[in-house]
Amino acid sequence: MSGTDGVSSNGNAPMVHDVVVVGAGFAGMYSLHKLRGLGFDVAVVERADGVGGTWYWNRYPGARCDVESMQYSYSFDPELEQEWEWSERYSGQPEILRYANHVADRYDLRRDIHFETTVERVDWDDDARHWHLQTDRGLYRARFVVMATGCLSTTNMPNFEGAETFAGPTYHTGNWPHEGVDFSGLSVGVIGTGSSAVQAIPVIAAECQELTVFQRTPNYSVPARNEPLDPGEQARWKSNYREMRAKMLEQNAAMVQRLPDGEELAKEADAAEFYDRMQQRWDVGGFTFYRAYSDIALDAESNDRVAQFVRDKIGEVVDDPDVAAKLTPHNTIACKRPCLDTNYYETFNLPHVQLVDVSDTPIERISQAGVVVDGREYPVDAIVYATGFDAMTGTLLRMNITGRGGMRLADHWDAGPRTYLGLGVAGFPNMFTVSGPGSPSVLTNMIPSIEQHVDWISRCLVELRERGTATIEPEPDAEAYWVDYVNAVADLTLYPTCNSWYLGANIPGKTRVFMPLPGFPPYVEVCEDVASDNYRGFALA
Structure with a gap:
């Protein structure tokens, strides 16, 4: 498959659309709904067999949102806001996934989502001015591509010596079995103490016979104080949703x-x-x-x-x-994404829970029977890797994207991710990223950030259609300016002082560049100003 021959690797003709959206999480679903309503022919490709994105894959014990339920929801339809009832202050993964499925059904989204379809490569055809997306189910062709791939969608699996020899089952919190896992009577080892581990460890400890936690870097965590959502509080939000949504958008993290x-x-x-x-x-x-x-x-x-x-x-x-x-x-x-917990520290008072510090003496290897640290083997029946994600860029880079002149995205980002506004990449025409590096994204409540990006992209595509403009892409100087700007803003804060996944520091060999932009309201103002100034910093052909 050359990427420009117009024929699928299986010999079939390509499936042609105005827009192909990659990913059917909250960003992909809203992109489909919004663009379809504006008259675009849209297809969504999704590697899972259902919607939900992050909340489809992250089914680990205790998985829960750290943004309060009344705020972690779509705002685009007041009827949807009123009809959906949340049960807890912080919604758990099953409830959020039910909400995602409700949205997919309510707006008839599934008919345009191609599930169990993995993107293998994405190539720009400069002569025809469209994209080819080769998937394991066939070839797609589209004028525009919207990458709604999520910030936390590619798991980080450490390469421990001997991992393949372990006799028991292994799990990753970011790719949990859908049928669940029963740890009753088992000795379990959890590797990692990040956000997912802070949520999972108390729940696993309540079920298993023995728990050993392997910690490289201790994390700060504060109580979530989760509880059933008071009906009166939910009613107050619903009676004042427009006012509350406006207040959310005035906050740096897009939440009150x-x-x-x-x-x-x-x-x-x-x-x-x-x-x-x-x-x-x-x-x-x-x-x-x-x-x-x-x-x-x-x-x-x-x-x-x-x-x-x-x-x-x-x-x-x-x-x-x-x-x-x-x-x-x-x-x-707080230089890393702050953790919220329910009885995380209390769990280490339980007699069947032990903590192994691997900061000075790292894990040597995984044996057939367990985990070896400093010459000592810790026997376990199952291992849980709570080792996080190749955040923000991992999924994009794995799709083998090539832009104008055959430029590989991986090469363009060799010194770290480069975007303009977190929305586009120089040399990659008609490709948009939702919550991409260089946008506030993971420093915010994600759903308002998603809606802001999708609304901006949608308005842009409508204007291009009305003008008869074929392509749009960031100018290299604008992209370079934006990268410097994001880092200058970050350097005014303490965020870059930690080796966090904000910098890609959890991935061996990954160039360390601070990826999200602190401050949601100023960012929105810049985006609006750029659009109103004839898309300043973008080249329109």
Whole structure:
């Protein structure tokens, strides 16, 4: 398959559409609904056999959203807002997947989604000015491609020596068996203590006979305080949804908190006032904890004061001082995606749970019977890899995308991902990325970010159609400027001080570039300004 010969690898003629959307998660479903309603012929290709994206694959025990249910939902249809009932403050994976399926059924999306279809390569034909997408089910041809592939969709599986020799079952939190897993009576090893592990470990511990957690880097976590959603609170949201949605879009993370943002500086607060404020937010739970003072993400002294509050809490909760010390981080707080938990630290007080610190003495290998660290074998019946994702770029790079002149996306991004506004890539005409690197994406409530991107892309395609414009792509200078701008904004914060997946630091050999842009409202203003100024920074042919 050359990518430009117009014939599928199986000899069949290509399936031709105006737009092909890759991915049927929340971004792909909204893209289909929006563009189809604007008169475009749209097809969605999805490797899974159902909708939901992240919430289709991440079915691990305890999987739950860290954004409150009333805010982690579509806003494009007031009727949908009113008819759907959420059951908990923070929705679990099964409920979110039910919501995704409800949306797919309500808007008859499945008829244009081609499930169990994996994209193998994507090639731009400069003469014909369209894209060829070779999949394992045949060839697609389209003027436009919308990459709705998600920020956390390609799992990161570590390459431990001997992993293939392990006699028991292995699982990854990002690709969990749909039929579930029964750990009753088993000895389980969990490798990793990131966000998914913080959620999964208490649930697995409640079921298994023995749990061994292998921790490389301890994580800060604050209580979620999840609970059944009060009917009165849900009714208040539904009666004021337009006002609340507007308030969400005014916030840097596109979500409103249960307590107002503190405007003061943490480093200047007196001891009693500081403790009372942080304790109140600890008790309320959720991300409001990190909004107690205005400079937590900006000033190292203030940040460390908040971090020490959490360190002290770990020492209070965990009975064994040695275990508490191992669980206590000493890096910047909130420079990684903050974890919200339900009884995570308390789990390490259980007699059948042990913590193995692998920061100084890494895992040597996986044996037939378990995990070997510093010459000692820890026998386990099953291994759970909670090792995260090749975030934001992994899925795109695995699709073997080539643009103008045969330029490979992997080569263009060799020194780190380069986009303009997180929406397009220079040299790759008519290709849009939803929540791509260079946009606020994972630093926000994802669904408002998705809606903003899809609305922008949709308006752009309508204008191109009305003008009779064939192609649009970022200009190289605009792309270079945007990469520098994103990093300059990030450098005003403490985010780059951690080796996090925001920088790709969890993937061996991946170039470390800060990928998301802090600050949702200023970003939206820039996008609107660019569009109103005849798509400044884009080349229109």
